[in-house]
Amino acid sequence: MSFASNYRRKMDGMGATQYERSFANKARQFELFFDNTLTRQTCIINGKKTQAVFQDHSQSNNKDLSDDKYLVVPNNVEVDVGSYVNWRDNDWLVFTEEVKTIPTHQQLKIKHVNMRLKWVTDYKTKAICNNGEGWGAYVQNQTLYTLGVSFSGQHTALANAKMMLYLQNNEETRKLRVGTRLFLGGQVYKVEFVDPISRIGLINLLLDEDTKNPEIDNIDEQIANYWKAEEYHLSNEKKPQESLEWHIQGSEKDRLGRVYTYKVVSADADGSEVQHNVQEWIVEDIENLPFIIQERNEKQITLRVKDDFRLVGQTANLMAKVNDSVKNITIKIVNKFG
Incomplete structure (x- = not known):
């Protein structure tokens, strides 16, 4: 076999293209890290014993109420949002999964089951x-x-x-x-x-x-x-009966730094808009709230989105209670411009 043939076979083994060779190199780097890091420990994910890396997560953006961790595992480990993880005799729940731009492994965020x-x-x-x-x-x-x-x-x-x-x-x-x-x-x-x-x-x-x-x-x-x-x-058990069909009216994609107002409305018999009084407004998110509450009353709520680029992609729920029934609107934070 010629030198050229040997060289091509060797290069094909490392990857046929530059991208494949670079990806294989990244994958080897992760394998080296995973095999040698002190944070790799035995755990049980969805009832199966496996090895995973546990990394501390900053407390600055989760209300300082939970000891969140990052869970890092190879791609062949079956884990997803909603999975249960037993580690150090404690149960944890997977909340979010990071979409890796270079998918050499999986990284997810877990919260302690309390x-x-x-x-x-x-x-x-x-x-x-x-x-x-x-x-x-x-x-x-x-x-x-x-x-x-x-x-x-x-x-x-x-x-x-x-x-x-x-x-x-x-x-x-x-x-x-x-x-x-x-x-x-x-x-x-x-x-x-x-x-x-x-x-x-x-x-x-x-x-x-x-x-x-x-x-x-x-x-x-x-x-x-x-x-x-x-x-x-x-x-x-009897389910509460709604006397009217209503919804929360307002933006579902809020831009950084801007102000948005929400109210509860329904359609009258002739199709005209009717506004309703709200018993409760509830803003909810598992992370730090991306909003500043500027005004709230029985008629409406006004939210200003914090001007922090780290919030882009985060979602939050705005809930309203009317006639003892609760409905929500899911709000996604997007870039200031675009």
């Missing part, structure tokens, strides 16, 4: 979700950091304890709906809003504080609605 939810899935056998183990959730207090207030009369705002939680989107969790009661930290909350769409892989629940009832709640086991007159699951 609550385990349990509910009855079969009243005949008293079966509890996830084979009795319950589902891990990341819970944060919306009362402190968003607009968890209700209005009384013209201008009086009343404190209203609210929780926002995220858990894996699966067959059991998809059965949770408005009106479901759950124990969180020794207190019972009622689901006001369910969003399985805004963050694919996760289900987002907004909950309002409720009253414990020892006649139906198993306080020792922290399971609400453990006993019922009926022997069937939550399908017997």
